Amino acid sequence: MAEAETLTEERLSGHELTAVETAARIADGRLSPVDLVRQLLARIRRADPAVGAYTVVLEESVLAEAEQAEQRIAQYGPSGPLDGVPVSVKDLFDVAGTPTWAGSAALRRAGGTPAAADAAAVARLRAAGALVLGKTQMDEFAFGTVTPGTRNPRCPERSAGGSSGGAAAAVAAGFGPLALGTDTGGSVRIPAAMCGVVGLKPTHGVLPADGVAPLSWSLDTPGVLARTVEDAALAFAALTGTDAPGTAHPESATGLTLAVPDDALFTRCAPEVSERVAAAVDLLAAHGARIERVSLPLVDLVSPAVSLIMAAEASAHHRRALLEDAELHPTTRDRLEEGALVPARDYIDALRTRRLVHRRWREAFEGIDAFVLPTVAITPVAHGEFFLPQPDGGMDVVPVASTRFAHPASLAGLPALSVPCGSPGDGLPVGLQFMGRPHGEQTVLRLGRLYETLNGGPWPAAEPVAV
Template identity: 45%
Template sequence: MQPYELSLAAAADAVRARRLSPVELADSVLARAAHTEPGLGAYVAGSVSVERTRRAAREAAGDIAAGRYRGPLHGIPMGLKDLIDVAGTPTSASSRVRAGHRARADSTVAARLAAAGAILVGKTHTHEFAYGLTTPQTSNAWDTGRVAGGSSGGSAVSVAAGTSVFALGTDTGGSIRVPAALNGVVGLKPTYGLVPRHGVTSLSWSLDHVGPLTRTVEDAGLVLSVLAGHDPRDPASLAVPPADYRPRTGTDLTGIRVGVPRTYFFDHVDPEVEAAVRSAIDQLHALGAHPVEVDVPMTRYLQAIHWGLMVPEATAYHEDTLRRVPQLYQDDIRLLLEAGALLPAGDYLRAQRARTRLRQEWAHVWSEVDLIVAPSVPATAVAAGQTSLTWADGTVEGVSDAYVRLSSLANITGAPSLSVPVGHDAAGLPIGMQLIGRPLGEHMLLRAGHAYEQTRPARPLAPAGRSAPGVRPVQ
């Protein structure tokens, strides 16, 4: 096994024990990136600095040798979505609108990661300003002819390909969990307000979350332990004390009530995706969890609420640049932003009221179950350029609508949600299972995901840069 193939937990153990130098780990990751980036495009061009990364690795090695070990992230190479400010480096949001921009200060999450000793490899691509579900600049790590998912596609692909040990993304309607599922990695959207967003470019302030993409659930807990905590500069930041989110070992889930939705989350879902997720539910049951069928409230309103909140908030954020330089936006993003300017204020207020009602209804669900289990996305990665899915009953659905349909609930309610790989379809494309927990229920969420993960064989890294043989189109 090469160093770039290690999970965060394994790499951290090796670095702490001095079986692996941060310099060796960084060099392995950089060499992997040099090999795969021409085919994948996970990183923004020019953002990967060999000199900066190796200098930071040498500093980490010196600190550790001198007994100044900072914890599990010390000396670990990471990628940061190109919405996250790092002082002195560009934050382009993968957009021409931000050409020449350089951050003047670290975002809260970048500062916390730097204090923990993590090493920045580069900035990862996003769908422009995070306003999309495919990240067109980046190819899927399992098949370069497929979409990476979005908007944190670059972060997911870097982790799946081994060009970062972990990465950060943002999630407004599924933008961590969707690319995690499509690239076979773990993606965690924490509770709204648990991870501060100061210094992170916004898409929709009341829906935005920051969270990790990792190779394992344990790794996600390690990163969350560094990221979580109050910051008064983010008005939505929760006043919660620091905590250790690393899930405990063991696979006993006795007493945990797992909610299995009767409808919606298994409607218009690819049969292979449904079969893999239901098999995973059976495995949770075998570990002691108690499956409970539940009715998910207000599902017919989910997409209307999500779009009713996101579109006007995104347009408000871009109001100035949309007037000054509209030609610099990609056509699809410009169209969405212009549409948001036409949305009546009353519609936005109705969406906010509907969200309040939805949260109230969900309080009843949490009296019945501890977790909800469902597919992360209804289909695996579609071909690049494909715009719609056709379901067995003849229903045609846009790709973006399909990918966001099962994940946006957690953004609207602010509940934490975890995407965990549960296998591959016949074409070799990854399938993800979504676990949704009650607000501030990250410990339970990570415990269940980690227990399931320990029953599975170790996952190999993605092919990273070549097309999988015999891949069939996703219908």
């Protein structure tokens, strides 16, 4: 009887389970993949109308996948580290049998041709045993920071961030523990920070972009959104074919040297952001980290170069949509038209700036294990909000304030991890970002897990409400 009660309790609380917990319970027979998927689908049907995380939920196919996984695991054991674990996929990745609309209402109205095969990253997740729940909302062509149509599950009157806003909202709302997104100028880390979840952008080029509709081919990077840092590490291991990480949590940061931006840069943050990030740095220092105050290399050149490269490459890729006068969102059209006007010499100069930034940021890691900085300079903005007052009396705009701290890792191709900073009771979500050396994913994941543990653990799933 006690065993039956335990099983029932686990089934009822499946949306609260992490990916690591889900995989372990499925592997030892305490949790049925079919029961879990049915529960999550019921939660999505009930709550997603208030969130708007999905463009399409693949109910029929994911249930069939869950049934196959359950039979396979019962007979042979788990086939991979994510066997039976549900994941959501940003609608920029091809999923076999489903059209890829890339967040575009114009493409959706046209219907689209179902993808013939999974994108490489999706195929790797399936090979690890993951079950694809559905495809998530995003800014049109991934060109934005707010994901129109998606509400933040933790504060529904505010943005979920973008462009992987639907993926972050799905994880935050308890629609599944993992989601696949893309990060070009911060599009995994920004919504992770806004929604109070974990976001990992790996080193550029580590994960394949085959089968992913490009925004900016020289900057695009597949990434992971997750409930916990340990979940992000598990998904990254599955995507790279490496061994899954151990379960031991680091107890201290002793032996690690962390670089923190000088105080002048923090004046460009909302007060609640700078206060919480400063408290997080103090917490890490109290547990053994050596802190160095630094000026970020070439910081004033980074965002202009990212923006110019992104605009020029996006416009080149979507030239046909512009020429055919497709019914694009006005903001998307404006950005693509601006990109079409970028002179070749300016694009080449931006690429040269990128090479310089690559070199200078790699030099900046001399004697440094990771940089610690805010993920986003602001808290989630109200829907439709664009202009923001700054502490010095000036004005900022949402895209600039959202990407200021995300762009360095994008332009330098470095791994970066965003974790929720502070506790849910502190107010609106804030992200803490760890930026590592090239291929330094394990260092940023270790630091993220340490901070998450010292801070009381991951944030719980939100309970979405209509507004």
